[in-house]
Amino acid sequence: ETGVTQTPRHLVMGMTNKKSLKCEQHLGHNAMYWYKQSAKKPLELMFVYNFKEQTENNSVPSRFSPECPNSSHLFLHLHTLQPEDSALYLCASSQDRGAVWGYTFGSGTRLTVV
Amino acid sequence: EDQVTQSPEALRLQEGESSSLNCSYTVSGLRGLFWYRQDPGKGPEFLFTLYSAGEEKEKERLKATLTKKESFLHITAPKPEDSATYLCAVRGGSQGNLIFGKGTKLSVKP
Numbered sequence: 001e002t003g004v005t006q007t008p009r010h011l012v013m014g015m016t017n018k019k020s021l022k023c024e025q026h027l028g029h030n031a032m033y034w035y036k037q038s039a040k041k042p043l044e045l046m047f048v049y050n051f052k053e054q055t056e057n058n059s060v061p062s063r064f065s066p067e068c069p070n071s072s073h074l075f076l077h078l079h080t081l082q083p084e085d086s087a088l089y090l091c092a093s094s095q096d097r098g099a100v101w102g103y104t105f106g107s108g109t110r111l112t113v114v
Numbered sequence: 115e116d117q118v119t120q121s122p123e124a125l126r127l128q129e130g131e132s133s134s135l136n137c138s139y140t141v142s143g144l145r146g147l148f149w150y151r152q153d154p155g156k157g158p159e160f161l162f163t164l165y166s167a168g169e170e171k172e173k174e175r176l177k178a179t180l181t182k183k184e185s186f187l188h189i190t191a192p193k194p195e196d197s198a199t200y201l202c203a204v205r206g207g208s209q210g211n212l213i214f215g216k217g218t219k220l221s222v223k224p
Contacts, residue, residue, distance in 0.1 A: 004157070042118070043158075043201070043214040056209060090157050097210055102148045102203070105157030 003027045006091050006106035014114055015081060021109045023074040023091030030096050032074045033103065034066060037088040049074060050097055081113045116141045120202050120215035127222050130191045135218045137202030138184040145210060147185050149178050150201040152217070158201050192222045 004025045013019050023032065034046040048056035049068040063085075065077040074091055088110050092103035121136045139147065146165055150158035162171040164180040171178045175196065177188045187200055199219045203212040 006157075040216065042216050043203075045211055045213075048209075048211065056211070092157070098145070098205075102146070102150070102160050102163060102205075103158075103212060104160070105150075107155070107157050110155075 004091055004093055004104050004106035006089075006109050008109060009107065010110045010112075012112045012114060013078070013081065015083075017081075018077070018079040020078065021076040021089055021091075021111075023076075023106055025072055025091075025093040025104070025106075027093060027104060028095075029093035029104070030071055031094045032068060032071070033092040033094075034074070034076055035090040035092060035105075037090055037108070043090065047076075048097075055097075078111075081111075083113050086111055086113045116204065116206055116213050118202055118204055118213055118215035120200075120218050122218060123216070124219045125221070127189075127192055127220070129193055129222055129224050132188070132190045132192070134189070135187040135200055135220070136184060137187070137215055139202075139204045140183075141204045141206030141213070143206050144204060146205040147180055148203040148205070148212060149185070149187055150203065152199045152201055161200075189220070192220075194222045194224050196220065197222045 007022045032049045036044045046060045047066045052068050063080050067075040088108045090108045091106045094103045118139045146163050149161040152158045162178040167182045169180050175190050179186050199217045201217045203214045
């Protein structure tokens with residue numbers, strides 16, 4: 001148990017579907033992150049939330065829409081995705097933006113867009 | 115631009131054959147270098163944080179070292195259960211986000 005739980009573990013969706021990824025942490029952390037992991041590429045930071053406020057959006061297309069209703073939950077809403085969006089989507093949390101221990105990651109959601 | 119480069123991309127070792135993984139970086143104002151381990155189908159798991167040149171950290175068969183331009187992850191007498199992808203990341207820049215390398219996939223054969 002990593003302390004960060006992501007659901008679903010696997011998701012297959014068509015390009016016209018709308019779905020949401022969920023992330024939950026009960027570590028008492030104040031910062032939460034969405035990363036995209038594609039084969040042969042480094043982890044790409046997508047969004048950062050600090051104390052429920054979005055502090056960064058790294059030029060992510062609008063078909064990805066994050067939501068952070070409280071400091072324990074983070075969502076990534078998906079709509080009209082493209083096949084190149086297929087990847088492992090990782091959620092992470094940290095005590096704060098400068099945490100000594102880095103980030104605690106969830107196991108990810110493997111997304112396939114068909 | 116902040117950047118992390120890991121080498122080799124893949125490494126195959128026999129059980130007991132010691133080796134090192136490299137992480138070279140360029141960052142404006144390093145505020146920590148992190149090593150993670152990632153198993154297939156799982157998220158990265160934290161291993162070490164290093165902050166200053168000359169610092170070393172150890173955990174079981176792993177030892178991480180840091181210079182001003184690179185870090186090494188030394189694996190002594192590896193076992194098959196050490197097989198995983200090892201990720202290096204640096205924290206720097208104005209936002210202080212973690213910037214990751216592509217990783218080194220390590221396979222240890224019995």
